[in-house]
Amino acid sequence: MTRSTNPRPRARWLPGTGLSWLFIVLATVGAVLLGLYAAAGFFDRDPIHMFGAGGRGKPVAAVFFSGDMGLRFGMGPYIADGLVKVGIPVLGVSSSTAFASHRTRAETDAIVANAIRQTLQQTGANRIVVLGQSFGADIVRVGLADLSPDLRGRVAAAVLVVPGADAYFHADPSGLSYRGTPDADGSEARRLDWLPLTCIQGVAETDTLCPALEMKNARRIALPGGHFLRNDHRLLVQTILRELGPVLKFQERF
Numbered sequence: 001m002t003r004s005t006n007p008r009p010r011a012r013w014l015p016g017t018g019l020s021w022l023f024i025v026l027a028t029v030g031a032v033l034l035g036l037y038a039a040a041g042f043f044d045r046d047p048i049h050m051f052g053a054g055g056r057g058k059p060v061a062a063v064f065f066s067g068d069m070g071l072r073f074g075m076g077p078y079i080a081d082g083l084v085k086v087g088i089p090v091l092g093v094s095s096s097t098a099f100a101s102h103r104t105r106a107e108t109d110a111i112v113a114n115a116i117r118q119t120l121q122q123t124g125a126n127r128i129v130v131l132g133q134s135f136g137a138d139i140v141r142v143g144l145a146d147l148s149p150d151l152r153g154r155v156a157a158a159v160l161v162v163p164g165a166d167a168y169f170h171a172d173p174s175g176l177s178y179r180g181t182p183d184a185d186g187s188e189a190r191r192l193d194w195l196p197l198t199c200i201q202g203v204a205e206t207d208t209l210c211p212a213l214e215m216k217n218a219r220r221i222a223l224p225g226g227h228f229l230r231n232d233h234r235l236l237v238q239t240i241l242r243e244l245g246p247v248l249k250f251q252e253r254f
Contacts, residue, residue: 047097052084061125062090063115065136068171070096082237091119095136102170112143127156137163145191157196163209198243202226
């Protein structure tokens with residue numbers, strides 16, 4: 001048997017195989033992220049979702065701004081469901097949809113004001129409770145600071161759940177957009193001195209707005225855990241409902 005005198009190419013396939021595997025991994029990660037962002041609502045057209053639609057005609061309704069993962073994930077569904085169960089219809093704003101791209105301060109103020117107007121129109125309520133969670137809490141406190149006098153008169157209370165110290169006007173679950181100069185710092189939150197205000201934080205949180213809210217109208221509450229509050233949604237909802245006690249008592253009269 002004659003042997004080939006041509007040397008066998010050694011490991012010439014390795015670089016190609018390595019690149020192929022890298023491409024497969026990147027493509028898989030990209031597909032997963034794309035699916036996650038789609039599920040979170042980044043590609044949705046309408047950021048508005050109504051919970052408890054049968055509650056039209058109630059004296060009090062709520063508008064809720066979600067975190068940067070939208071209304072399908074995290075605390076949002078539990079908060080909305082808890083309010084609906086006590087008779088408060090909720091207009092939910094998916095922050096991942098409304099802030100899928102960067103917004104200006106004027107656009108951010110308009111989104112908050114329009115959400116309040118739409119809640120009043122769709123529910124027929126006389127008063128509004130405004131709530132926000134994480135990214136949504138940042139947006140809420142910015143919008144409420146600039147709210148027009150006529151709408152301020154319709155807001156019964158506000159609840160900020162795990163707000164950050166600063167605010168950015170672009171939802172980004174990766175957190176990359178939350179670096180650098182913020183669109184609004186925490187100092188202007190002191191302007192929220194015109195309504196009953198509750199700020200809920202995790203006791204282990206460090207990047208939180210709550211300690212800065214030293215106004216007499218503000219209540220600061222620290223729950224166990226960090227930013228995700230140990231995923232104790234039941235305790236969170238109970239805390240929110242307790243803080244909204246005066247509003248709920250008003251609701252019970254009707």
